[in-house]
Amino acid sequence: MEKVLTKNIRDNREPMWIAEYEKAGGYEAFKKALQEFKPTEVADLVKSAGLRGRGGAGFPTGVKWSFMPRFEERPEQRPAHVYLVVNADEMEPGTFKDRLLMEGDPHQLIEAMAIASYAIGADIAYVFIRGEYTECQRKLQRAIDEAAEKGYLGEDILGSGFNLKMHLHMSAGRYICGEESALLSALEGRRAVPRHKPPFPAASGLFGQPTTVNNVETICNVPHIINHGADWYKGLGLHKDGGTKIFGASGHISRPGLVELPLGTKLSDVLDHFGGVRHGHRLKALLPGGGSTPLLTDEHLNTPMDYEGVGAVGSRLGTATMVVMDETTPIVGVLKNLEHFYAQESCGWCTPCRDGLPWVERILTNLEAGHGHPGDIELLDLHVKLLGPGKTFCAHAPGAMGPLESGLKYFRDELAALIPDDQDTLGLTQPANAVSNS
Amino acid sequence: MKLSETEIAAIRHEMTLYEDPGAATIEALKIVQEHRGWVSDEALEAAAAVVGVTPTQMEAVATFYNLIFRQPVGRHVIMICDSISCYLTGYEEISAYLKKILGVEFGQTTADNRFTLLPIVCLGNCDNGPAMRINTDYHGRLTPEKVDAILAEYP
Ligand SMILES: Cc1cc2nc3c(=O)[nH]c(=O)nc-3n(C[C@H](O)[C@H](O)[C@H](O)COP(=O)(O)O)c2cc1C
Ligand code: SF4
Ligand code: FES
Numbered sequence: 001m002e003k004v005l006t007k008n009i010r011d012n013r014e015p016m017w018i019a020e021y022e023k024a025g026g027y028e029a030f031k032k033a034l035q036e037f038k039p040t041e042v043a044d045l046v047k048s049a050g051l052r053g054r055g056g057a058g059f060p061t062g063v064k065w066s067f068m069p070r071f072e073e074r075p076e077q078r079p080a081h082v083y084l085v086v087n088a089d090e091m092e093p094g095t096f097k098d099r100l101l102m103e104g105d106p107h108q109l110i111e112a113m114a115i116a117s118y119a120i121g122a123d124i125a126y127v128f129i130r131g132e133y134t135e136c137q138r139k140l141q142r143a144i145d146e147a148a149e150k151g152y153l154g155e156d157i158l159g160s161g162f163n164l165k166m167h168l169h170m171s172a173g174r175y176i177c178g179e180e181s182a183l184l185s186a187l188e189g190r191r192a193v194p195r196h197k198p199p200f201p202a203a204s205g206l207f208g209q210p211t212t213v214n215n216v217e218t219i220c221n222v223p224h225i226i227n228h229g230a231d232w233y234k235g236l237g238l239h240k241d242g243g244t245k246i247f248g249a250s251g252h253i254s255r256p257g258l259v260e261l262p263l264g265t266k267l268s269d270v271l272d273h274f275g276g277v278r279h280g281h282r283l284k285a286l287l288p289g290g291g292s293t294p295l296l297t298d299e300h301l302n303t304p305m306d307y308e309g310v311g312a313v314g315s316r317l318g319t320a321t322m323v324v325m326d327e328t329t330p331i332v333g334v335l336k337n338l339e340h341f342y343a344q345e346s347c348g349w350c351t352p353c354r355d356g357l358p359w360v361e362r363i364l365t366n367l368e369a370g371h372g373h374p375g376d377i378e379l380l381d382l383h384v385k386l387l388g389p390g391k392t393f394c395a396h397a398p399g400a401m402g403p404l405e406s407g408l409k410y411f412r413d414e415l416a417a418l419i420p421d422d423q424d425t426l427g428l429t430q431p432a433n434a435v436s437n438s
Numbered sequence: 439m440k441l442s443e444t445e446i447a448a449i450r451h452e453m454t455l456y457e458d459p460g461a462a463t464i465e466a467l468k469i470v471q472e473h474r475g476w477v478s479d480e481a482l483e484a485a486a487a488v489v490g491v492t493p494t495q496m497e498a499v500a501t502f503y504n505l506i507f508r509q510p511v512g513r514h515v516i517m518i519c520d521s522i523s524c525y526l527t528g529y530e531e532i533s534a535y536l537k538k539i540l541g542v543e544f545g546q547t548t549a550d551n552r553f554t555l556l557p558i559v560c561l562g563n564c565d566n567g568p569a570m571r572i573n574t575d576y577h578g579r580l581t582p583e584k585v586d587a588i589l590a591e592y593p
Contacts, residue, residue, distance in 0.1 A: 080457065081457055090562050091559060091560060091562075092560070093521035093522045093523070093559065093560040093564075094521070094522055094523050094560065094564050095560070095562065095564070096562040096563060096564050096565060098562075099562045124457075130562070131468070131505045132505075132558075132561055132562070132571060133562065134574045167455045169465070170465070170468065171464075171503075171505075172464050172467065172468060172499075172503030172504070172505045172506050173503050173504035173505035174502065174503055174504055175559060186464065187456075187461060188456075188458065188460075188461050189456075189458075189460050189461035189462060189463035189464055189465075189489075189491075189499065190463070190495075190498075190499065191498055191499060191502045192502065192503075206457075207456075207457045207458055207461075209457075248564070248565065249565070250523035250526075250527075250564035250565045250567060251522070251523050251526040251527065251564075251567075252526060252527075256523075256564070256565035256566070256567075257565045258565070287522070291521070291522055291560075321564070323522050323523050323526070323564070324526075325526060329526065333525070334522065334525070334526075337520075337521070337522050337525040338522055340520075341520075341521055341522075341559055341560075344559075345559065
């Protein structure tokens with residue numbers, strides 16, 4: 001199949017620097033956009049291509065762009081700045097795809113950002129990169145400098161009247177920085193606490209100005225849509241959603257790594273690209289797209305891996321980087337590990353998340369240690385409800401409940417079997433020693 | 439306490455990259471840490487003065503982010519990933535081994551000040567789990583033997 005996003009990426013991830021990138025057709029899409037399209041036409045094209053966000057939520061990109069206020073007709077009302085922010089935080093456990101795009105083809109991202117900025121009318125673009133990704137920082141900075149030198153960034157770019165500055169921001173690390181409104185708080189130099197929506201960033205984002213936040217992989221699709229058109233793009237998918245996707249696999253898989261495949265590729269076929277479950281073992285469960293996506297099991301192997309397909313079986317495509325578990329894996333350990341992460345990374349802004357997640361972690365820790373109590377499973381059910389969508393300020397807590405709810409659904413007996421029948425051995429007759437409060 | 443000219447210049451540069459110079463708060467902490475290994479109270483106050491925010495604002499940020507160290511660290515900082523893919527590929531064995539050979543628990547520094555051992559969330563190196571990072575270098579597919587060889591590269 002045709003590689004789109006990864007076609008320039010070499011095995012050693014040594015990027016094409018600008019001369020080579022241009023020779024391979026790089027920056028042609030940007031020139032075409034500036035010369036042949038009005039900004040709103042670029043947004044419309046992306047909308048009709050059906051590009052959906054690759055950061056986890058899957059929101060249609062062109063629609064998001066269309067929320068940006070337009071100042072072409074009333075330039076005097078233009079605010080001081082309009083921003084594009086690219087989300088390169090990538091801290092979702094099991095997710096490692098954006099790193100490939102930044103390390104392997106930094107100019108693709110810069111060209112994509114230039115086109116996206118033109119489409120939404122942005123004059124400043126930031127890449128918000130997780131602090132550990134120093135290799136991405138080095139390569140992107142060099143690529144930005146090269147692009148500026150060539151006149152693809154700066155003032156009156158290629159004589160079009162369009163201006164754009166581009167900067168990198170290295171995060172100081174917290175998962176919540178990836179949530180788009182928390183990311184804007186972090187970029188403003190404050191604690192990364194999510195903001196109430198509305199207003200949405202398109203109305204009031206970075207420094208109160210119109211802002212669009214997009215994921216790295218999402219944006220990288222844009223030059224290809226400009227070059228080849230919306231129908232070509234839609235035709236790349238095998239099922240309902242168009243385009244290709246970088247799929248990943250880690251955990252108990254034969255050849256962990258990343259591969260670009262059409263959206264809608266069947267789950268079993270995706271797994272085959274990684275050599276299947278590690279030798280001599282069989283699939284028990286998998287997280288389809290990062291730590292906050294509900295588990296799937298071997299009954300889902302025929303699922304088309306796109307937003308619609310995975311949604312139809314009660315999970316989410318998420319980042320499409322799968323974490324694979326074979327039959328040797330205790331589900332309680334998996335859930336405890338995930339909930340430990342979510343409890344630790346809660347920003348603390350709202351009570352259900354700040355206090356509920358540590359409680360969930362403690363129940364799972366006790367179950368794993370053989371110190372569970374009757375009623376623990378029901379208590380976990382209750383948390384799934386109380387921390388679910390709409391109960392907290394952002395999607396962190398509901399995300400944390402995704403794997404837990406599905407774990408309770410598919411592996412309830414396994415979890416219940418961890419509760420000892422003989423509660424006397426737990427010292428429950430002596431409340432002072434009650435282990436669940438330790 | 440005064441920051442060095444290099445630190446001040448680096449912070450001032452960051453301040454030019456944002457509509458509001460106060461946005462350089464986080465970057466200022468990172469710059470100070472890069473030069474001093476960690477952020478002391480005095481360095482924090484000095485950085486706040488350069489950025490033009492109050493020490494309390496600086497402190498609120500410094501205590502929020504994982505990669506800002508508010509205590510001294512050793513010459514090399516080992517961060518071992520404890521997230522899901524590394525859990526599945528055996529991070530518990532590796533972190534137990536690291537604790538044993540270094541003689542420290544998480545959050546501690548070896549007596550010779552050579553290593554500080556910290557847990558970290560998913561490093562985006564999940565296909566190479568169990569994974570760790572020493573200073574800015576990534577190491578993956580760890581085994582106890584491999585860990586021995588890797589540590590020897592950090593005198
Ligand atoms: C707790 C939390 C963490 C997130 N982390 C990331 C992240 O690391 N990278 C990312 O692109 N999106 C992340 N998202 C999703 C963003 O909020 C946002 O939807 C996305 O960046 C939008 O880009 P897209 O429409 O191109 O996908 C996170 C969301 C939540 C709730
Ligand atoms: S749900 Fe959790 S992470 Fe999100 S705002 Fe509330 S406390 Fe913070
Ligand atoms: S889970 Fe360890 S690097 Fe991602």
